[in-house]
Amino acid sequence: MSSTPGIPFTKASACGNDFLIVQGENVRDEYPAITQRMCDRHNGVGADGVEWIFSDRTADVMARLFNADGSEAEISGNGTRCVAAELSSKTGKTEVTIRTGAGLKVCRLISHEGPVFQFESAMGQPVVEGPLTIETMWLKSVGTKVSMGNPHYVVFMESFPDDWKRRGALIGSQPVFPHGTNVEFVVVRGQNEIEIRLFERGVGETQSSGTGSCASAVAAIASQRVKSPVRVVAPGGPQIVRWDDQVYLTGPATLVCRGEFFI
Numbered sequence: 001m002s003s004t005p006g007i008p009f010t011k012a013s014a015c016g017n018d019f020l021i022v023q024g025e026n027v028r029d030e031y032p033a034i035t036q037r038m039c040d041r042h043n044g045v046g047a048d049g050v051e052w053i054f055s056d057r058t059a060d061v062m063a064r065l066f067n068a069d070g071s072e073a074e075i076s077g078n079g080t081r082c083v084a085a086e087l088s089s090k091t092g093k094t095e096v097t098i099r100t101g102a103g104l105k106v107c108r109l110i111s112h113e114g115p116v117f118q119f120e121s122a123m124g125q126p127v128v129e130g131p132l133t134i135e136t137m138w139l140k141s142v143g144t145k146v147s148m149g150n151p152h153y154v155v156f157m158e159s160f161p162d163d164w165k166r167r168g169a170l171i172g173s174q175p176v177f178p179h180g181t182n183v184e185f186v187v188v189r190g191q192n193e194i195e196i197r198l199f200e201r202g203v204g205e206t207q208s209s210g211t212g213s214c215a216s217a218v219a220a221i222a223s224q225r226v227k228s229p230v231r232v233v234a235p236g237g238p239q240i241v242r243w244d245d246q247v248y249l250t251g252p253a254t255l256v257c258r259g260e261f262f263i
Contacts, residue, residue, distance in 0.1 A: 006260035010086050014078035014253045016207025016236025017048055021086045024052035032070035038261050039068035048203050051079045059099040067202025074101035074150040077210015077249050085117035085253035102149020115255040123247040126218045134174055139167055144219040151181040152215035160197050168199025184216045193231040194220050207236030210249050217241035
């Protein structure tokens, strides 16, 4: 009997934003198709995306992020932290440097208990643009464009409407975003706290987002709605965003399981 070929993987979650971590050398140029299969929540393992990791000359590892729909993204803050947790669990490193499509990111281990790793990640300098109005026959939205190395559109609201996911899908598909965008809806809860809902490019609704948390906090700080540091509460749990010389993101990454995906 011949054995079934398989791909080893680790599944990790950062506040419910889940990723599969796979050695890229195990696959040749089939990343979009295999990502879609692995991320399928009924016939695959299930995840928001796959972090394909590769050896790198100057960083501890290089990570290429493919979303659940097979599209490639520049970076995921939560996915990068999940990669850091996987490397730390195997090497014992307390500082992990990861090369992403948005540049080098350094994750510093704060604490570790069992499969749960708490990191502070240096996320770089944000780019905040002025207000952008989007108007269609279905909605009118005023938001702030923010880049964390990937695109975001942040909308402040008094409360979350029932149709926020529909709004997020409409906004993200507008021609003003030729490469799509991540959409965050934000409600300010206090001087140092916001609550968010996320509709991410290539995925849809997610329980959390690292770069989305950063973009939301940065937009709130820049508009003087809150002060740094900001507690960002998403459905999957809170993270802390601090904006000093650059943006720092603090949150957990949990290693869920390891296994083999048959191809």
